[in-house]
Amino acid sequence: MGKIKADYLIVGQGLAGSWLAYEMLKRNLSVVIFDEGTPHTSSKKAAGIYNPITGRKMVKTWRADALFPDLENQYQKLEISLKSKFLYPIPIYRPFKTIEDQNDWDGRRTDSGYDQYLKKVLTEPIGYSNIHDPLGGIILNHSGYVNIPEFLKAMKLYIQNKGTYRREVFDYQRMELNFEGVSYDDINVGKVIFCEGVSSNPYWELPFRPVRGEIIDIETKLSSEHIINQGVFMIPKGQNRFTIGSTYDHKKLTYEPQAEGIKSLEERLKKLYSGKFEIVDKRAGVRPATHDRKPYIGLHHKYKTLGIFNGFGTKGVSLTPHFAKHFVDVLEGHSDIDEEVHVQRVV
Template sequence: MQRVDYIIVGQGLAGSCLALRLLMCGKKVAVIDEGNPHAASRVAAGLFNPVTGKMPALTWMASELFSSLAIFYTEAEKYTRTSFYHPMPVYRPFISLAEQYAWMEKATAGEMDAFIQKIHHQQAFAEEVTNPYGGIELRQCGYINTANFLKAVKKVVAEQGIFMDEAFRESELRLASGYVQYSHLEAGKIVFCTGVSCIRLFDFVPIRPLKGEVLKLQSSHRPQCIYNRGVYVVPEVWIAGATYTKADQTCAITGAARTQLERGLNALIRFPCTITGQDYGFRPTLPDRRPVLGRHPQYPHVYIFNGLGTKGVSLAPYFSAQLLNYMENGVPLNQIVDVKRYIFR
């Protein structure tokens, strides 16, 4: 038997942020991941943006989440000696003068000051984006190159702990009092970060897969912003996304998504780029649109970290810290995200 402090099952954004935090505070960690190429974290564009939604508003807990992510990814880059964190403004063109006025009013309320770089009353970045009514330039935004991030975490886990490139078999997990056993591992705790894959131990948590599709692009252009209106275009990783479809649970790309994204792209950007591919994945969402973390009601060594939904890049750094503090120091979780909310239903 090999003794570790933690086994983490699943190395998407949730498992990666948690594993890295545990390594950074000297814990011995084993990570098990089957490398699903359509896991949300492998398909994601990696965008983080504090102002989202059809009726754009400041995202939930924006100031806490966005300051946590900037510190975490900067430290993570140093720790893994890899580059993946790219702060960059997001520019959202207005679709009418009425929208421009509405934003000017919103801006005077002051609550978004930390996130608004500038309101452009006339077209800006005109060689790159269609924006006849101007637009809003947002700060504290950018993207994570998730492929590089996941690779870097996998490497550092393999160097400092144990990485098992395989499917986790729940039937082989032994839950003893005071520890858990799996394969050749004995651990103080096990944390499930498996995204939309079902784990029987947590079958009372109503994870709902929300399908998303993206286009892969190629371009030699170096845009000044991430442009976002209907679709977003993330440079370097060159991803345009994304669709949101609950009804379609098929494991395949679709012509409908291609048409929708291509239309959005043509209406938005003016610099040359070519579509080179398309991909799909499933976001792990919950009915209340909040993450889920915490301890199993019967097995005190078994934990969950899931439900990152559409915003894994910005939620995972903050809530991995909260889960770590809970597991190591008994600091209570924010009740809104605690798995206890699903226990007595």
């Protein structure tokens, strides 16, 4: 057999690697992708929420105006292309904690910067049984979740049909770098792009701030047309099931759910929801978060045939489609790198 020649080799077929591969293949670039196939990745464990208004102060998330207006349309087009279903647009209901929150959001009704994301401001309870929301809350547009395991499965088939997919561990020692590209066993490529999530890549010593997060699935009789988000998020999955999350632990970075994490979720859930529930599943993932909560994108400062597309943390669903397009534009010489996400800011 002869050598396989391709434009790019991508290491990791998580959310980031999948979107990057899709953007490359859409432009008729040739791609080889390596993936370990392990179930213990942050993408396969994540809840997949996308939410334009975040944080304790309930403000627009970073780059919201660039990311969210077309986000659902991008995933819907991808569903059609891949003949799969993984996007679930659902309004988020965020109960107010204080009268001050209520007054603040009542004033934002006329703020043009928020009007496309704000569906409704409630000053009375929404009416869901056993939900604690005496002051009402806000209902958001451009929100919902992506079933990431279904997305990854569909993308894997797409990559297998359009490119070269290898289920194996990428061995850095077998990679040979030269001025024209990279050789790896029987493969010659122009560049290797690492999309590995939390890893020990010898070429990138970056200030990642990985964080473990637990998620539980519960059964309960609550009926909700919204994702309810206050202290925890409650994602309705149908048939009396909800996904509840999440925890944030920077110390114990394990893919196994921890008792203290599950206990924390239960305690916070009970502050929002007083109904009876049964835990039917629990899982944990380690998110590849960064020190400044912005991804690492760009080429190596020394080896220009090596790139990185990583560090999307909890906002991967909303960030990766936009920045995959941007990075391929950069790689193909059509654009300069966005300095806010450029990996060279920390090298």
